[in-house]
Amino acid sequence: MTTVGAFEAKTHLSALLERVSRGEEITITRHGKVVARLVPPEVDAHRGVDQVIDAILAARKGRTLGGLSVRDLRDQGRR
Known part of the structure; x- marks a missing residue:
């Protein structure tokens, strides 16, 4: 799992979303504290x-x- 700061997440959101769409999970932090996680949608709908x-x-x-x-x-x- 990759961790990025809020500023970096804001400036590179498109690239991060692309990585998440390929299955990667990304944690977003602000001042060293976790504030959000980007996770891919459930792949298998069934x-x-x-x-x-x-x-x-x-x-x-x-x-x-x-x-x-x-x-x-x-x-x-x-x-």
Whole structure:
């Protein structure tokens, strides 16, 4: 992670944004104290969806439909 001062960040913002877009994280300081961080946006937009699917699959592990098929349950719901 790169650290730059606020003045340098202001004068070289375009270059810093380009570096961040390639995955680098940059910390901005003022008088030696951290005031901000530039981080790239989440690259994998489907990552959250994948986590939800994994949670659903984990929750259903070891559970059964008691011998019924999905088709049977669907048909019962239509009655």
